[in-house]
Amino acid sequence: MKKTTYLLFFLLIPCYLIGQTDSIQKKLKFSADFKFRVEEDWDSQKSDGTYRDDRTRLRYRARLGATYAFKDWVSFGMRIRTGQANKQQDAHLTLGDQFSSVPITFEKLYANFSYDWLSAWVGKNSFPFEMQNELFWSDNVSPEGIYFSGKFNFENDFLQSLKVNTGHFIFATSGTSLDKDSYFEGIQLVSSHWQNRIKFFPAFYYFKNMPNIPDGNDTFNIEYAIVHMGAKVDIFKNPKIIVGFDYYQNVQDYNGNDSIPKLLQSQKTAYVANAGIGKLDKKGDWKIQLTYTYLERFAVVDYLAQNDWARWDYSSQNSPDGRLTNFKGLEIMAGYALAENMDLRLRFFTVEQIVTYGIAKENGNRIRLDFNIGF
Numbered sequence: 560m561k562k563t564t565y566l567l568f569f570l571l572i573p574c575y576l577i578g579q580t581d582s583i584q585k586k587l588k589f590s591a592d593f594k595f596r597v598e599e600d601w602d603s604q605k606s607d608g609t610y611r612d613d614r615t616r617l618r619y620r621a622r623l624g625a626t627y628a629f630k631d632w633v634s635f636g637m638r639i640r641t642g643q644a645n646k647q648q649d650a651h652l653t654l655g656d657q658f659s660s661v662p663i664t665f666e667k668l669y670a671n672f673s674y675d676w677l678s679a680w681v682g683k684n685s686f687p688f689e690m691q692n693e694l695f696w697s698d699n700v701s702p703e704g705i706y707f708s709g710k711f712n713f714e715n716d717f718l719q720s721l722k723v724n725t726g727h728f729i730f731a732t733s734g735t736s737l738d739k740d741s742y743f744e745g746i747q748l749v750s751s752h753w754q755n756r757i758k759f760f761p762a763f764y765y766f767k768n769m770p771n772i773p774d775g776n777d778t779f780n781i782e783y784a785i786v787h788m789g790a791k792v793d794i795f796k797n798p799k800i801i802v803g804f805d806y807y808q809n810v811q812d813y814n815g816n817d818s819i820p821k822l823l824q825s826q827k828t829a830y831v832a833n834a835g836i837g838k839l840d841k842k843g844d845w846k847i848q849l850t851y852t853y854l855e856r857f858a859v860v861d862y863l864a865q866n867d868w869a870r871w872d873y874s875s876q877n878s879p880d881g882r883l884t885n886f887k888g889l890e891i892m893a894g895y896a897l898a899e900n901m902d903l904r905l906r907f908f909t910v911e912q913i914v915t916y917g918i919a920k921e922n923g924n925r926i927r928l929d930f931n932i933g934f
Contacts, residue, residue: 576801586628590638594620594649600925603870606917611870617654621724624667634676634686638667646879648697656707666701681705686723689760691791691803692867694831694852701864704728722749723765724762728798729781730769734803741768741780747787763787766860771818773862779818783860784811799838805831807858817856822914826885829858844896849889855913856885868908869923886910886921900933923932 596618604610624638641649669682706726724747735741745761770777791803809827835848866881888910912920
């Protein structure tokens with residue numbers, strides 16, 4: 560009798576483990592992507608009138624993420640990426656800079672909650688507010704904090720859904736009270752209309768105690784109070800034609816702020832217009848998109864936005880982060896899908912400074928060819 564019991568016990572263990580493995584496999588999901596880039600910069604003038612050396616680089620980026628669903632209403636997520644830990648805007652590495660080893664950092668680490676119309680997360684995650692470009696916030700910058708969202712669906716021809724996004728995110732902790740931290744808060748409404756072909760996403764963002772220069776080299780703190788009006792319209796579905804517009808207005812008053820030069824105290828407005836045709840969903844798809852931007856100095860937080868358009872950064876202040884505001888320019892993107900989740904994208908940028916910091920306006924030209932593959 561004992562031998563039979565022991566045999567049955569040892570037979571049931573593998574069955575139990577197999578059952579658990581199947582359960583884990585259903586709850587655990589992985590994602591990964593890889594990018595290889597050829598990049599050329601030329602005719603980039605500095606504020607003193609001299610020119611930066613023309614530059615050609617070969618670059619790459621790899622990311623690996625996972626999510627695990629504990630219950631229907633709670634899950635855990637994480638993602639690691641290549642890139643220097645102190646270079647938040649850019650996860651790309653240049654061939655030849657890290658020959659001996661590859662720096663890898665955690666980009667995301669969060670718990671996600673969802674029940675009926677309410678969802679939330681806490682930890683470090685993607686920027687959760689609706690956007691159609693990276694001119695306000697870089698995709699590589701993952702904020703830390705707590706986020707809430709409520710979505711309501713409607714059954715009528717005019718309004719299909721209304722979503723409310725809000726959250727509190729800490730940029731740098733003071734070690735004392737929360738109101739002494741460097742942080743930002745946001746609230747956004749996202750409404751979809753006419754069979755989801757028109758989307759509006761007005762928002763308000765408040766940044767408190769933000770350093771003027773990132774990475775510990777700041778000389779003063781600054782506040783931003785940014786009103787955003789965004790809209791996206793799907794004009795045709797086949798071929799897919801879209802247009803979009805973003806308007807930003809920082810309503811914070813900098814008049815009399817001795818830390819900010821007078822010629823920059825009123826530089827608080829931005830607008831971005833884009834139009835595109837095509838898509839990159841399956842093999843043989845193509846897409847062309849034009850984006851024009853006019854971005855004044857304090858319309859957004861420059862070291863949290865993209866660093867794609869030009870070579871301007873805070874390296875003279877010992878920071879690797881970019882300072883991509885106070886410019887106007889054009890981006891032209893052409894893409895072709897080699898397969899599902901695999902494409903080539905050619906991007907051309909040309910920029911010019913709005914307000915000069917020296918005797919000449921900074922400018923620059925950049926072209927990139929990206930090979931993207933996702934898993």
